[in-house]
């Protein structure tokens with residue numbers, strides 16, 4: 001007999017990611033421009049640190065916050081590269097940036113509180129807001145596909161609690177300018193809104209500069225991960241740096257849902273952030289070359305696309321985008337409809353160029369026929 005089950009509304013109300021649905025429908029030999037991860041292997045010195053951790057028996061729980069050496073190194077990095085100071089004890093090592101986003105929203109958002117986020121924006125922001133009981137307020141982007149203070153201002157109410165900023169952006173590949181970041185921080189501070197800054201593509205940036213909102217506003221949770229920077233998506237290692245009172249509250253959620261991040265991945269992350277950074281530069285340069293290859297092809301096709309300055313995504317405008325994605329899928333090219341990232345993504349598709357030159361060229365040829 002099949003049991004009659006009922007489920008909590010908080011999960012009933014959210015949907016499986018639109019990206020996953022497309023992967024499930026794709027043929028095995030499709031060219032995949034849908035991937036949200038580097039196509040590189042984790043560098044050897046990082047793997048070796050994990051192997052050593054296992055051999056040394058570093059296999060138990062760590063402190064809830066995460067190992068002190070890693071938090072110390074991250075704190076030093078924030079001061080040196082991001083122009084803000086954070087005590088190592090106000091950094092929580094998490095299971096990927098995903099967990100950091102989750103515990104940040106759990107700590108800040110009460111039933112009915114509003115969370116402003118880019119639309120189109122990364123697929124997790126809206127469901128995680130729903131799970132926390134908040135109300136999703138997706139704001140449209142500027143013509144350059146960035147988030148601006150003017151647009152955000154129109155969406156602030158007395159219920160607004162959080163503003164999510166993501167630069168470089170998934171899905172658009174755009175990078176917020178220093179002035180835009182400063183403007184967003186000012187408006188957030190004026191309204192006592194906490195900024196959650198998702199900086200996972202910080203080191204995959206080709207032009208413009210990476211500016212952390214925490215440089216301008218103390219009321220900021222900075223989230224990052226080793227996932228994209230060091231080709232470590234499967235290791236599940238992220239971190240959140242926040243003011244002390246916010247860290248205390250986030251830590252409660254982290255303690256009971258996660259206990260601590262994976263001990264072995266923490267040792268690998270320590271090797272990643274304190275070791276040689278040539279691998280990061282090499283991967284970035286290779287993404288830049290592929291971006292150029294893709295952009296030449298898109299321009300030849302006459303597609304309108306803001307030049308991506310970071311991450312590994314291009315976000316061209318495409319008429320009838322949902323049908324276009326379907327047709328490309330039938331011809332063997334996996335892409336993602338802009339609507340997977342919010343209703344304002346209609347009329348766009350996301351192309352990930354974290355794949356070989358050969359795949360990019362072949363996909364362009366097929367896109368030329370279909371679009």
Ligand SMILES: Cc1ncc(COP(=O)(O)O)c(C=O)c1O
Pocket residue numbers: 036095096097098099122166169170198200225226227233236237238
């Ligand atoms: C903007 C953005 N934030 C967060 C994440 C999740 O990162 P992690 O794999 O470290 O959980 C992703 C992954 O695609 C992302 O694109």
